[in-house]
Amino acid sequence: MGRFWSILFLMVLVGGLGTFAVAPVINHWLPKDVSEHGRAIDGLFYFILGLTGVVFIATEGVMFWFLWKYNSDSHSEPVKFTHGSHSLEIVWTIIPAATLLFIAIYQMNAWAAAKMRKPEIPPTLEVTAHQFGWSIRYPGTDGELGTKDDIYLENELHVPVDEEVLLELKSADVLHSFFLPNFRVKQDAVPGMKIPVWFRPKAEGKYDIVCAELCGWGHYKMKGQILVQSRRDFDLWLSQKFAEQSAVKGPAAAGASEE
Amino acid sequence: MSSITIGSQAPAHGHEHGHDQAHAHTASFLSTYVFSKDHKVIGIQFLFSTLLWFLVGGLLALAVRWQLAWPWSDVPLFGRLYAAEGGQMAPEAYTMLVTMHASVMIFLVIIPILAGAFGNFLIPLMIGADDMAFPTLNMLSYWFMWPAFFFFGASFFVEGGGAAAGWTSYPTLSSNPPAAPGSMSGQTLWLLGLTFVGISSMMGSVNYMTTIIQMRAPGMSMFRLPLTIWAMFITAVLQAFALPVLTAAGFMQLMDRELGTGFFTPEGSIINNTISTAGGGSPLLWQHLFWFYSHPAVYIMILPAMGMVSDIIACFARKPIFGYKPMVYSIAGIAGLGFIVWGHHMFVSGMNPILGATFMVATMMIALPSAIKTFNWLGTIWGGKVQFTTPMLFALAFVSMFIIGGLSGIFMAATPVDIFIHDTYFIVAHFHYVLFAGTAMGVWGAIYFWYPKMFGRMMNEFWGKVHFFLTFVFLNGTFFPMHVLGAVGFPRRLADPYHYETFRHLQPMNQFMTLCAIGMVASQIIFVVNFFYSMFFGPIAGRNPWRANGLEWTAPSPPGHGNFDFQPIVYRGPYEYGSPETTEDFYPQTQPPPDNAPPAPPGGHH
Numbered sequence: 001m002g003r004f005w006s007i008l009f010l011m012v013l014v015g016g017l018g019t020f021a022v023a024p025v026i027n028h029w030l031p032k033d034v035s036e037h038g039r040a041i042d043g044l045f046y047f048i049l050g051l052t053g054v055v056f057i058a059t060e061g062v063m064f065w066f067l068w069k070y071n072s073d074s075h076s077e078p079v080k081f082t083h084g085s086h087s088l089e090i091v092w093t094i095i096p097a098a099t100l101l102f103i104a105i106y107q108m109n110a111w112a113a114a115k116m117r118k119p120e121i122p123p124t125l126e127v128t129a130h131q132f133g134w135s136i137r138y139p140g141t142d143g144e145l146g147t148k149d150d151i152y153l154e155n156e157l158h159v160p161v162d163e164e165v166l167l168e169l170k171s172a173d174v175l176h177s178f179f180l181p182n183f184r185v186k187q188d189a190v191p192g193m194k195i196p197v198w199f200r201p202k203a204e205g206k207y208d209i210v211c212a213e214l215c216g217w218g219h220y221k222m223k224g225q226i227l228v229q230s231r232r233d234f235d236l237w238l239s240q241k242f243a244e245q246s247a248v249k250g251p252a253a254a255g256a257s258e259e
Numbered sequence: 260m261s262s263i264t265i266g267s268q269a270p271a272h273g274h275e276h277g278h279d280q281a282h283a284h285t286a287s288f289l290s291t292y293v294f295s296k297d298h299k300v301i302g303i304q305f306l307f308s309t310l311l312w313f314l315v316g317g318l319l320a321l322a323v324r325w326q327l328a329w330p331w332s333d334v335p336l337f338g339r340l341y342a343a344e345g346g347q348m349a350p351e352a353y354t355m356l357v358t359m360h361a362s363v364m365i366f367l368v369i370i371p372i373l374a375g376a377f378g379n380f381l382i383p384l385m386i387g388a389d390d391m392a393f394p395t396l397n398m399l400s401y402w403f404m405w406p407a408f409f410f411f412g413a414s415f416f417v418e419g420g421g422a423a424a425g426w427t428s429y430p431t432l433s434s435n436p437p438a439a440p441g442s443m444s445g446q447t448l449w450l451l452g453l454t455f456v457g458i459s460s461m462m463g464s465v466n467y468m469t470t471i472i473q474m475r476a477p478g479m480s481m482f483r484l485p486l487t488i489w490a491m492f493i494t495a496v497l498q499a500f501a502l503p504v505l506t507a508a509g510f511m512q513l514m515d516r517e518l519g520t521g522f523f524t525p526e527g528s529i530i531n532n533t534i535s536t537a538g539g540g541s542p543l544l545w546q547h548l549f550w551f552y553s554h555p556a557v558y559i560m561i562l563p564a565m566g567m568v569s570d571i572i573a574c575f576a577r578k579p580i581f582g583y584k585p586m587v588y589s590i591a592g593i594a595g596l597g598f599i600v601w602g603h604h605m606f607v608s609g610m611n612p613i614l615g616a617t618f619m620v621a622t623m624m625i626a627l628p629s630a631i632k633t634f635n636w637l638g639t640i641w642g643g644k645v646q647f648t649t650p651m652l653f654a655l656a657f658v659s660m661f662i663i664g665g666l667s668g669i670f671m672a673a674t675p676v677d678i679f680i681h682d683t684y685f686i687v688a689h690f691h692y693v694l695f696a697g698t699a700m701g702v703w704g705a706i707y708f709w710y711p712k713m714f715g716r717m718m719n720e721f722w723g724k725v726h727f728f729l730t731f732v733f734l735n736g737t738f739f740p741m742h743v744l745g746a747v748g749f750p751r752r753l754a755d756p757y758h759y760e761t762f763r764h765l766q767p768m769n770q771f772m773t774l775c776a777i778g779m780v781a782s783q784i785i786f787v788v789n790f791f792y793s794m795f796f797g798p799i800a801g802r803n804p805w806r807a808n809g810l811e812w813t814a815p816s817p818p819g820h821g822n823f824d825f826q827p828i829v830y831r832g833p834y835e836y837g838s839p840e841t842t843e844d845f846y847p848q849t850q851p852p853p854d855n856a857p858p859a860p861p862g863g864h865h
């Protein structure tokens with residue numbers, strides 16, 4: 001039976017590697033990356049996958065081999081009466097410590113690019129998460145957010161391709177999380193805070209906006225869409241929206257300003 | 260001591276003699292089996308209660324899995340609870356299920372089964388004491404779980420249902436009753452339940468620390484303690500330091516809810532059309548306080564299992580544990596670093612990213628002691644004579660699965676990768692590999708290993724192995740694909756993820772996982788039958804059925820009141836398997852060395 005159980009533990013290794021080999025083939029894998037900094041994040045993912053993969057193969061492999069070799073059915077030599085090895089302990093402390101420290105330092109740059117080095121541009125738009133949707137606001141013709149000519153949208157976000165996008169993320173009620181799987185962007189929206197989020201789209205298309213922080217019963221349906229367009233299409237769309245909006249609420253807005 | 264004497268004399272004054280026998284019988288039954296102060300009875304009480312809640316938590320998980328596989332279809336069994344929706348699960352019920360599954364498993368199963376059941380049963384036996392230092396406190400630590408059982412249980416039946424803001428109960432969703440149905444009375448009951456779990460744990464940990472420091476048998480120095488005891492000791496220290504913060508945070512949230520204090524609510528929130536009057540607080544404050552406890556709690560939920568697994572592996576490899584002291588230092592290292600990594604749960608929370616970077620470095624380094632422990636377990640198997648008994652299989656599974664859970668942790672410790680995988684199934688995969696495939700495997704190993712000591716009879720080995728095989732296969736079928744789902748970005752806690760373009764194609768994989776989960780829960784029937792059948796019909800175990808070294812194996816099975824029928828004196832550590840000093844392949848801690856003068860008479864026992 002020792003052989004049987006050893007092989008069962010070998011199956012962890014085989015099954016684990018097999019799953020990760022098949023997953024990309026059947027498209028159960030990282031969704032298409034359409035942002036500039038996504039490349040760094042994916043690169044780091046693959047780097048850690050490779051590294052942990054090697055450790056996984058080594059440790060699970062060694063475990064299988066020891067179980068196979070030293071099982072009491074077949075192994076008749078007396079046990080090695082040892083309490084450990086000082087030099088081995090040092091080796092397997094220092095090597096992982098150095099590796100972990102290397103990963104820690106190696107990733108700093110990607111982290112800084114994603115969350116620290118905020119681009120020096122005026123915000124492209126503002127996103128306010130609420131139960132259960134995304135209120136989106138673009139600056140109107142004056143190019144400034146928070147003025148009367150702002151353009152309002154719900155669950156529909158447009159950005160120009162190949163340009164840095166800076167958005168301000170807010171929440172009206174509870175925690176939400178602004179998740180763009182294809183852009184490798186995720187940021188919690190926190191009531192009382194205005195958090196900057198930036199990315200640079202590199203492919204036109206239509207992608208999902210997902211809420212990734214439990215926000216109540218309707219959390220699952222808090223879905224939005226992000227459209228990456230050429231600068232020309234984007235401008236066209238924005239001016240259309242502007243025209244639509246001022247046609248509808250123009251008189252009302254004018255009335256309000258008279259008060 | 261004196262206070263106990265006074266306490267036990269007090270009723271005698273007020274009591275008339277000549278009460279009928281029946282009353283005396285009831286009283287002795289109650290004091291022996293119900294309000295017992297014997298650590299073994301208390302341990303077994305914890306074991307039964309937590310196993311029962313384990314079943315509840317498992318069924319809650321199945322209901323979650325059902326919804327993920329076949330969203331909005333009629334739920335079997337649970338369907339009757341949703342008669343109003345025609346048997347379908349309502350989305351708010353789904354969020355309640357994920358919340359309560361996690362809360363039950365963490366607060367009513369894992370924490371109390373490790374510290375409460377095994378800590379109680381094993382500590383005095385393994386250190387050679389006749390009981391805990393404070394038996395009454397010990398009894399109270401069990402009975403203070405009952406209000407928690409009641410509050411958690413009752414919360415399912417109040418208006419709005421049980422808590423539904425996640426087991427992390429992040430404000431403002433949790434702290435504002437209008438935010439969600441579960442944030443009405445359900446959340447209040449959840450907070451009260453949590454408080455009582457905390458009180459119980461605190462009483463336990465004070466007791467464990469004192470007992471381990473004060474009541475060790477003669478010769479049992481700290482470095483002759485089994486790793487189980489080291490793990491229990493350090494876990495108790497973790498509990499004692501981390502718990503007050505959670506308790507305080509819980510009270511703050513209660514006050515936010517009941518008195519409108521606004522610790523966690525900022526100005527100007529409009530929640531479900533209700534303007535929150537409070538202000539001046541921050542939702543991030545809760546996250547800091549909560550994770551200051553709950554990250555160490557991750558280790559509270561695994562260190563004792565690591566300790567027990569170490570003992571089981573050494574016993575069935577018939578070989579000393581490899582690197583005993585590095586193992587001890589690793590446990591201590593995990594505990595120490597465990598206090599400065601909580602921010603890794605908050606990388607995308609809006610916390611200062613520079614602070615995130617420092618938490619990242621600490622988090623990377625905490626992988627190190629875990630790696631050292633894994634290498635030492637492998638070193639223990641190396642050159643041994645491995646006996647594939649049921650407890651050994653579970654212990655080996657712990658190591659094999661912990662490797663997976665440990666390695667996946669490195670992905671999320673890397674902050675940029677965490678941006679993508681945070682709150683996805685990658686995280687769900689990670690903590691189920693640590694807590695289910697890890698801790699639960701360790702717990703099963705421990706049950707099969709110490710069952711003969713608890714009940715005096717052996718569990719059936721054949722059915723034990725069948726139980727192991729099915730659980731092991733199904734658990735990997737359930738949890739391993741979660742890594743891949745996480746790589747797609749598949750988010751947690753969504754009642755219906757398939758209306759997103761990005762995740763639509765993942766439904767068949769989820770159906771496969773759900774079938775495995777059903778198989779996994781069904782396999783536990785074998786365990787339950789084996790557990791109860793063996794209690795009455797299993798072969799008599801004798802004192803030391805596994806030929807193990809620990810002190811507990813020199814006591815009768817089951818040990819009577821006071822544990823030992825002799826005064827144990829300890830001559831060596833617990834892992835001297837295969838020592839050349841003796842002809843047997845084990846060397847009990849109490850066996851005098853061959854050419855030693857007869858030991859001094861046991862007079863100095865505390």
Ligand SMILES: [Cu+2]
Pocket residue numbers: 129130132175176177211212213214215219222
């Ligand atoms: Cu949301």
Ligand SMILES: [Cu+2]
Pocket residue numbers: 553554557600601603604
């Ligand atoms: Cu943590």
